Amino acid sequence: xxxxxxxxxxxxxxxxxxxxxxxxxxxxxxxxxxxxxxxxxxxxxxxxxxxxxxxxxxxxxxxxxxxxxxxxxxxxxxxxxxxxxxxxxxxxxxxxxxxxxxxxxxxxxxxxxxxxxxxxxxxxxxxxxxxxxxxxxxxxxxxxxxxxxxxxxxxxxxxxxxxxxxxxxxxxxxxxxxxxxxxxxxxxxxxxxxxxxxxxxxxxxxxxxxxxxxxxxxxxxxxxxxxxxxxxxxxxxxxxxxxxxxxxxxxxxxxxxxxxxxxxxxxxxxxxxxxxxxxxxxxxxxxxxxxxxxxxxxxxxxxxxxxxxxxxxxxxxxxxxxxxxxxxxxxxxxxxxxxxxxxxxxxxxxxxxxxxxxxxxxxxxxxxxxxxxxxxxxxxxxxxx
Numbered sequence: 491x492x493x494x495x496x497x498x499x500x501x502x503x504x505x506x507x508x509x510x511x512x513x514x515x516x517x518x519x520x521x522x523x524x525x526x527x528x529x530x531x532x533x534x535x536x537x538x539x540x541x542x543x544x545x546x547x548x549x550x551x552x553x554x555x556x557x558x559x560x561x562x563x564x565x566x567x568x569x570x571x572x573x574x575x576x577x578x579x580x581x582x583x584x585x586x587x588x589x590x591x592x593x594x595x596x597x598x599x600x601x602x603x604x605x606x607x608x609x610x611x612x613x614x615x616x617x618x619x620x621x622x623x624x625x626x627x628x629x630x631x632x633x634x635x636x637x638x639x640x641x642x643x644x645x646x647x648x649x650x651x652x653x654x655x656x657x658x659x660x661x662x663x664x665x666x667x668x669x670x671x672x673x674x675x676x677x678x679x680x681x682x683x684x685x686x687x688x689x690x691x692x693x694x695x696x697x698x699x700x701x702x703x704x705x706x707x708x709x710x711x712x713x714x715x716x717x718x719x720x721x722x723x724x725x726x727x728x729x730x731x732x733x734x735x736x737x738x739x740x741x742x743x744x745x746x747x748x749x750x751x752x753x754x755x756x757x758x759x760x761x762x763x764x765x766x767x768x769x770x771x772x773x774x775x776x777x778x779x780x781x782x783x784x785x786x787x788x789x790x791x792x793x794x795x796x797x798x799x800x801x802x803x804x805x806x807x808x809x810x811x812x813x814x815x816x817x818x819x820x821x822x823x824x825x826x827x828x829x830x831x832x833x834x835x836x837x838x839x840x841x842x843x844x845x846x847x848x849x850x851x852x853x854x855x856x857x858x859x860x861x862x863x864x865x866x867x868x869x870x871x872x873x874x875x
Contacts, residue, residue, distance in 0.1 A: 569609065673703075728816065
């Protein structure tokens with residue numbers, strides 16, 4: 491446990507004769523030194539015992555204090571009952587110890603939940619105060635269940651623009667409940683990897699601001715990814731991570747299954763007995779990306795699951811997939827790339843082909859920006875406005 495963020499866990503209570511006492515600690519000797527032990531505890535417990543087991547006025551609220559470069563996180567609980575307890579009050583505290591520089595916000599919620607649960611168990615059955623129960627208090631009965639989960643602290647999601655396209659990474663059908671936010675429930679059916687944020691708001695008949703806020707919530711918890719709007723005028727190029735894709739045959743097979751489609755945007759040009767040269771030239775007059783199969787709503791890219799159609803042709807070879815990704819480059823619009831590789835792209839969903847590379851991180855979109863060549867001209871234009 492010494493190499494993890496969490497350094498120790500201990501349970502302390504106020505003893506009628508001994509005062510603040512640590513009854514259990516993990517690892518052993520981390521808070522109270524053991525007999526004949528050479529390892530020193532993480533901090534000196536007697537010097538902070540009055541804070542860990544405070545007076546009644548300071549109980550039932552979160553506690554955080556620093557001692558010997560460690561942060562102690564607790565939630566002291568005081569149960570007042572003159573009939574059951576010799577001193578009318580029973581005070582206890584379950585504490586976590588982390589490094590003083592560690593992010594501890596997530597641990598505070600765990601300690602608070604544990605304190606509330608143990609308070610209920612003590613009030614119901616005296617699990618903590620009874621001597622005969624002291625060794626068996628960790629065993630819950632059929633009426634009580636302890637469920638703890640440590641939620642990681644995530645960084646705020648980036649701003650969501652109306653032209654962004656959300657792509658789900660989970661199956662919402664297996665997670666969604668009636669307690670979810672109404673806006674989230676209404677927009678989920680339209681998150682398919684094709685619709686933009688603005689279009690989702692229109693289709694779901696929801697306010698655009700609320701839609702962006704709901705998508706930010708899903709993005710924060712990793713339920714969706716945000717992609718740029720797909721169009722054939724964009725430029726894509728491989729990143730340095732393309733080497734990982736080249737060496738990973740399992741990822742290549744996953745890609746092959748994901749991008750194959752039973753429909754081909756080049757069927758009219760490559761199905762005939764014409765030569766390869768004619769096949770690659772014919773699309774220049776007949777192929778229109780805006781009317782291809784990618785515009786068909788039946789070919790959604792909402793998850794990385796292969797097509798289950800019985801008519802799906804055999805996936806492209808690994809060599810073909812690698813060659814296609816390697817042929818993407820700076821300055822080459824996707825439209826021109828499709829026309830140049832029409833024969834190889836038969837029965838390949840181009841949208842999924844690009845999306846797979848972007849999600850896996852070995853493909854990125856190159857943007858073009860206008861640059862003012864002379865600052866004087868820019869100032870003059872601004873003055874005219």
